[in-house]
Amino acid sequence: MENIIWVAGHKSPDTDTICSALACAYMLEQEGKAAVAVRAGELNKETQYALAKFGAAAPELKTEIPAGQPIMLVDHNESKQAIDGLKEADVVGLVDHHRLGDLETEKPIFMLIEPVGCTATILLALMRQRGIEIPPTIAGLMLSAIISDTLLFRSPTCTERDRQAVEELAAIAGVDYAEYGMEMLRAGADISDLQPADMVQTDKKEFAVSNGTISIAQLSVMDTAPVLAQKEALLRELEADRAAHSYEASFLMVTDILEEGTQLLFAGDAAKVAAAFAAEAADGEVYLPGVMSRKKQVAPPLLGAF
Numbered sequence: 262m263e264n265i266i267w268v269a270g271h272k273s274p275d276t277d278t279i280c281s282a283l284a285c286a287y288m289l290e291q292e293g294k295a296a297v298a299v300r301a302g303e304l305n306k307e308t309q310y311a312l313a314k315f316g317a318a319a320p321e322l323k324t325e326i327p328a329g330q331p332i333m334l335v336d337h338n339e340s341k342q343a344i345d346g347l348k349e350a351d352v353v354g355l356v357d358h359h360r361l362g363d364l365e366t367e368k369p370i371f372m373l374i375e376p377v378g379c380t381a382t383i384l385l386a387l388m389r390q391r392g393i394e395i396p397p398t399i400a401g402l403m404l405s406a407i408i409s410d411t412l413l414f415r416s417p418t419c420t421e422r423d424r425q426a427v428e429e430l431a432a433i434a435g436v437d438y439a440e441y442g443m444e445m446l447r448a449g450a451d452i453s454d455l456q457p458a459d460m461v462q463t464d465k466k467e468f469a470v471s472n473g474t475i476s477i478a479q480l481s482v483m484d485t486a487p488v489l490a491q492k493e494a495l496l497r498e499l500e501a502d503r504a505a506h507s508y509e510a511s512f513l514m515v516t517d518i519l520e521e522g523t524q525l526l527f528a529g530d531a532a533k534v535a536a537a538f539a540a541e542a543a544d545g546e547v548y549l550p551g552v553m554s555r556k557k558q559v560a561p562p563l564l565g566a567f
């Protein structure tokens with residue numbers, strides 16, 4: 262068992278983390294290695310929709326990794342976002358599209374980080390390079406990942422390579438990606454059963470700052486009105502979560518996929534938030550028109566300000 266490589270994405274898994282873990286495990290197996298995709302948290306509705314659409318089973322839930330267990334990381338590289346126990350595990354590889362964080366390894370590893378919209382886009386290039394054939398199910402999962410991360414090409418993180426990858430993968434999977442993509446995003450944007458306490462945990466990521474940690478969650482919806490109607494409760498939950506984890510500040514991006522903008526709710530120092538975005542930040546909120554990407558448009562200014 263010990264030699265089977267775990268392939269894992271980040272906590273609060275999103276569609277890229279799950280689908281790229283599955284695709285990467287498939288790639289390793291095609292190269293004769295024993296690999297299994299695992300997940301460090303519950304599936305969101307969008308990911309469940311994608312897995313069902315292409316008939317794929319979810320990776321097994323693993324909240325902690327045993328010491329010495331070989332692991333390949335996809336879609337993240339910061340220890341705060343990784344499966345518990347990573348420090349004592351044996352990281353053997355990394356494929357990612359985020360800033361380089363605090364990853365340390367004992368041995369040299371295979372590592373590929375590129376500034377594209379999605380991990381699956383990088384995996385597609387790797388599979389092409391290695392002459393690995395991509396079956397329709399894996400192609401469907403990979404295109405789902407790219408559509409999710411780029412919000413169907415709307416995010417400023419989206420590159421020409423991501424667009425081309427989706428076209429190529431759609432031909433293999435046999436889907437109309439524009440139509441399927443909207444269906445998948447709509448499935449993910451269904452917040453009808455979410456309480457404010459759940460909303461502030463959606464897709465939450467932690468980032469190390471000079472005096473501690475900040476958290477940034479993101480809720481992507483087709484209409485922000487039903488979410489913002491609960492603003493007071495959301496701010497209370499953000500403050501409770503901030504206090505519970507001793508975060509410097511807690512953020513919730515309420516992103517409108519169709520209008521292409523983000524209402525950023527927060528608990529923390531309003532002056533620092535205002536400075537980060539050179540905007541007015543009153544009553545725990547700041548509106549950021551055109552902002553859709555945490556990685557490219559929200560995390561960098563906040564990491565600078567905190």
Ligand code: MN
Pocket residue numbers: 271275277278336
């Ligand atoms: Mn991700």
Ligand code: MN
Pocket residue numbers: 277278336358378379380410
């Ligand atoms: Mn990603």
